[in-house]
Amino acid sequence: MSFDFLSDPARPFYDGLAEGRLMIQTCLACGTSWAPPTTRCESCSETQLEWRASACLGTLERTIPLGDEAAFGDDPEATRAIGAVQLREGPVVSVRIAGAVPPVGSVVEIQVLAGSLIARAPSGV
Structure with missing residues (x-):
């Protein structure tokens, strides 16, 4: 099985890089942010995540x-x-x-x- 770098959940991260932006994920439950992407919050395991542009x-x-x-x-x-x-x-x-x-x-x-x-x-x- 091959990994498609442009599939979810990574696509917004790589699209952002291609457009000159650093995108980070933020958990809607606890507010923790991280990069690169994952499918659930690293802090509370919540799956409702939002993409935001970093201030860099x-x-x-x-x-x-x-x-x-x-x-x-x-x-x-x-x-x-x-x-x-x-x-x-x-x-x-x-x-x-x-x-x-x-x-x-x-x-x-x-x-x-x-x-x-x-x-x-x-x-x-």
């Missing part, structure tokens, strides 16, 4: 550098690290970090580019 802001929890900083030159779009970001809505997502790598604990914004989650320091901070 969160806190950088950890990073793993991908090489010596000098190797990237001055390319602001180079993926310099991978990391984990706890979204303000609650879920933790894996990201690529482009540009200068912010310190752990920093607020970052996430962009969805070509289906990938790219984190960087917010422009307004």
